[in-house]
Amino acid sequence: MSEASAPHAADRRELTAAQRNAVAELLRVSPVADELGRRFVRAGHELHLVGGSVRDALLGRLGDDLDFCTDAHPDETLEIIKGWAEAIWETGREFGTIGAQRDGLRLEITTFRAESYDQVSRNPVVVYGTSLDEDLKRRDFTINAMAVSLPDHRFTDPHGGLDDLSAKVIRTPSTPAESFGDDPLRMLRAARFAAQLRFAVHPDVHLAMTEMAADLDRITAERVRDEFTKLLCGADPITGLRLLVDTGLAERFMPELTGLKLEIDEHAQHKDVYEHTLTVVENAISYEEEGCDFILRMAALLHDVGKPATKAVGSDGRVSFHHHEVVGARLTKARMKAMRYPKEVTAKVTALVALHLRFYGYGRGEWTDSAVRRYVADAGDLLPRLHKLTRSDCTTRNRRKAAQLAADYDALEDRIARIAAEEDLARVRPDLDGNAIMELLGVPPGPVVGRAWKHLKEQRLEHGPLDRDAAEAELLRWARAEGLIE
Incomplete structure (x- = not known):
């Protein structure tokens, strides 16, 4: 050459x-x-x-x-x-x-x-x-x-x-103000390259990103979404995410992330929720088996976005965020919709956010086999990711507490495996299908069949599999109680 x-x-x-x-x-x-x-x-x-x-x-x-x-x-x-x-x-x-x-x-x-x-x-x-x-x-x-x-x-x-x-520095050929004025998306791209290449942005670039953050509003949601997705899937997304928050860019398209800096986690008061969230993202990455699992990383990033809206201080001075997973799921769905993510991707991330707290309480011995079935059924094909997200959410520095949580989740996974060996947990369905319901009740397709199907599924979750005779008897009992048959 x-x-x-x-x-x-x-x-x-x-x-x-x-x-x-x-x-x-x-x-x-x-x-x-x-x-x-x-x-x-x-x-x-x-x-x-x-x-x-x-x-x-x-x-x-x-x-x-x-x-x-x-x-x-x-x-x-x-x-x-x-x-x-x-x-x-x-x-x-x-x-x-x-x-x-x-x-x-x-x-x-x-x-x-x-x-x-x-x-x-x-x-x-x-x-x-x-x-x-x-x-x-x-x-x-x-x-x-x-x-x-x-x-x-x-x-x-x-x-x-x-x-x-x-x-290993990110700098612009012309002045940063000129470059970002031409295309404000370049500010987000600077954070993306920092995440992908593990590079630092030049101080002049950082200053311009901060002063011109509002210019990002000129860029379409789709272009912002694509750059952010690449950033989150980078080798070091934490560096990129910190840049977005520190420069004010996150406030322009994902203000929920910035809002986390103001909250204190009741489970780990040595760090704020923002730092906890970044740690959860890092933990989630460590569980990836090959390549970037965007759905897992996004769920880890947004799992606690409901905390600011649900913060409460008790009479003993302890901070709580009751039902923040419900609020967080709603905020996650709205934010991903605004960023124009596909519906199926949004639905999966939202479901993980909604389910991420379900495990807590298992260690107190309150879960029946029915509760385990519902956990598996509600997670569906997201169960492997839910396992990873739940484990990633344990960021306490208390070694005894961390060990107990890990042991509790090991026990839950073992229990799921045991029940799965006895039942088809991957496809929890009623013991009678729609055709059998219509034949037994003598009804045509319609709402009644749907209601009966839902009732039988609840019975399946609560009691496990029923044989044919027991399932038919339960359907007839329900139909009489509903006034559908005498």
Whole structure:
């Protein structure tokens, strides 16, 4: 690989041997990049590997998605890759991006941009640029403003991205105020990169995020949601979450998180609810088996959001938050709806928040087998996540108390396993189906069948499985009591 050079001597950045090898390895395993570069050069255009692809190569995180920029306009790009790409898509055409696939790699080729915002609109106004330098200057952060030209492998870094990558710092190519004024979502993206890469934001960036937090209101809920999801699924979401709260960004789209800082947990008065929540998120991550479990992480983050609204101080001075799980579930559903999360995702997170306190009290010996069945039935396919969330919620520093809670939950899981071995707890249903109910009562489909089905399910939960004769006798008893039969 040839030595890097930028348009000006002052902009030149020397690659370490390891970094040179990383970029060389990317290009070695991706001959497609050089092939594509030669096609653009033959057509009289430039092509540069750019942005996250270069950053990730330098970090040794090679992927199958490659980003390029070029002076060619979309129509010209299409002409160059026609007959070479195995698949082409134009969904990003309005933003100057043409997508393609070749040898299992996904390629995005974007025309140089001098993108700008009108300070009111929620979407960018795309203006094509004329040079690589102009394109790199408009990028969000210096670590994403580096390029490798193709096919000659020149490395361009006019804004010190390589230095910032080595220092693990997030900084903007232009002033933070200018960059965030163009696209306020970049403030949230800074927190996301801090979470994903375990980097720190530069003090100037932190200050601008704080002073300009209200500008995030210009961004659509969907764009905020997508960035926040990536943040929460980062390698270190706690760093990102702290940034959101400390800069005031969380207040713009998830004020419930900021509100937790004002409350004290009655179970662990050595820390406030906010710190407790961050610990629960960390604990939940430790229970993940592979990859990010967003539903579990989001439930851990929001499990106590009902506490501020339910706070009460007793005559003995103790703080309580009675029924905060009920209020928290309602707040969770409203917040995730406002952030435009899919209904099924929202329903699962909300259910976990509603159920997260159900376990407490089990250790006092009050649970019957019926209570265990209801716990399993109410959790449904969320039971494995509920196990993890409940265990994560134990953050007490009292070793004796922590050991007792863990032992109690071990006992509950053992009890669930024992009952499950005797009954089909995964599918707790009435002992008679709808057809049997209609035949026995002589009724057509309708509300009566639904009521009878619900009653038999309650009996199933309360007493366990009934044989056919007992189930029919119970149905007839209920029907007589309801005045449906004599």
